Amino acid sequence: MKSRIASVAFNTFREAVRDRVLYNLIAFALLLSGAAILVGQISIDIERLVVVNLGLTAVSLFGVVIAIFIGIGLVSKEIEKRTLYTVLSRPVRRWEFVVGKFFGLTGTLVVNTFFMAIGVFLALLYVAHKFEAMDAWVLVALYFIVLQFLIVCALALFFSSFSTPLMSAVFTFALFMIGSLSEDLRGFASITRGIGGWLATAVAYLVPNFSALNVINRVAHGDAVPGRLILYNSIYALLYSAMAISGAVLIFQRRNLK
Amino acid sequence: MKTTRRVNWIAGAVLLLSLAGAVGALHAVDRIRQDATLQDTLYIRSSKTLRRLSLGYTGLLADIYWTRAVQYFGFQHHNDSRDFRLLAPLLEVATELDPKLLPAYQFGANFLAPKPPNGAGKPDEALALIRFGIEHNPDQWRLYYNLGFIYYTEFKDYAGATDAFARGAKLPVTNEMMPVLAARMAQHAGEFETARMLWLTTYQSTKEPAIRQNAVQHLQALQVDEDVTRLEELVAKYRQLSGKLPAGLSDLERAGWIRGTPMDPTGRPYRLMSDGRIEVDDPDRILFITKGLPPGMRSPQPKVAARN
Secondary structure: OOHHHHHHHHHHHHHHOOOOOOHHHHHHHHHHHHHHHHHHHHHHOHHHHHHHHHHHHHHHEEEHHHHHHHHHHHHHHHHOOHHHHHHHOOOOOHHHHHHHHHHHHHHHHHHHHHHHHHHHHHHHHHHHHOHHHHHHHHHHHHHHHHHHHHHHHHHHHHHHHHOHHHHHHHHHHHHHHHOOOOHHHHHHHHHHHHHHHHHHHHHHHHOOOOOOOOHHHHHOOOOOHHHHHHHHHHHHHHHHHHHHHHHHHHHHHHHOOO | OOHHHHHHHHHHHHHHHHHHHHHHHHHHHHHOOOOHHHHHHHHOOOHHHHHHOOOOOOHHHHHHHHHHHHHHHHHHHHHOOOOOOEEEEEHHHHHOOOOOOOHHHHHHHHHOOOOOOOOOOHHHHHHHHHHHHHOOOOOOOHHHHHHHHHHHHHHHHHHHHHHHHHEEEOOOOOOOOHHHHHHHHOOOOOOHHHHHHHHHHHHOOOOOHHHHHHHOOOOOOOOHHHHHHHHHHHHHHHHHHOOOOOOOOHHHHHOOOOOOOOOOOOOOOOOEEEOOOOOOOOOHHHHHHOOOOOOOOOOOOOOOOOOO
């Protein structure tokens, strides 16, 4: 079972690399090196802030875009190219296929994030000439971004298990936006009374909470991230992804592929 | 094969020509619209709306707004404009998006406070900005220093400056000059010495080359102002005692009141004028001086000035 999931995951990773997904690293490198060199000339005293803010925001947004646009095609492309039938005719179960796809895509994003993280730290070294203890918190922000990718990948896979690629992209991106504003939603729920309040609270807990996973601004100022937040965010992201993947498996199991 | 090559050549040529044409057209558009980009940014003045639009990536947006504030100030200053009305809203948006953006308080307040052409001439808005900064960063001694600096330089409000420096001095992490500055403000002690202390603190507490250079220029200007005041007092004293003006500064030396030929910070000797005034040899070389200038000449200013 493990080797079958690993095979699907590895092939998904290989396909993403073959699709030139990692080319975004070139754009990222240009963006970050340009910012690191230019910002000192056009602004005052925010070189480190810009490198951290811009670097981590780019890591996050590039990754989310990749997760959405690859995630939505993971299932539909296989059906369209009819390669899914070849895979499923072998001793690969449908759930193994879905889980393998998920790990393949998250693996691609982890590799992508790893190279981008190197870029962020190189740019930091360029502007500050040395690393400081507070730079370690940047690693925590990067870890939270990876957790964010887990959720987005799972959601993209969930929607692609029953919808068209276009609609899956729309649904996933909409959930990403709503999830990024989930604190506002929670605030709205807390001031609304009656059934509206219950409904808003239910929606606030159902949509993914991306705002808690965004500590970019905090680490840019060198502020510490509490250990409890790291623990609970990890648990939350894993459980939410598991929930979405389970949903995708349930739907895909029942889907008529003929 | 030949046809394919010809198509490639034509497509390549069209591509390059179009690119050059588009760049030229954009350049022409930019000349027509001058500062449109900056004005566009203020179509959304609400930081709450911007916060939502940023999807939580507020840090980067605040950095962009701070950079725009710097660019706007530099652009207006460079063009000798006295219109800085977008500066305060830009700084407000930047600091509300990221209340911990310390450079925006420290330097932004000092873009706002001084009178034009050095700044926007809005000291009240500078004070409001610094107070907002202190509210969100109560442990930053630099903000209390900036507050005291503005109280002293723009309002000559010794009580306000004393209170600001004293509050900053009580912080766990502070600058050793803060209690000294608080004491000097409380005593209204020597203007030159107090101003020198302020600029020296600015110089010692920043790594920003432009700010350090600015502090050095102000320290040099203070030196000139103090030298000229002292020399003119000696010339008046000489005139009182001998009934005539000294022929040169050497007369003051012979009287034993000065040692050697007094030099300005650029290494040039001060000049005694026929009416008893003291002038620097080349006033354009020393910025910010208020004394030692030829009659009618305004204090030389840098093209873009950032203060403490």
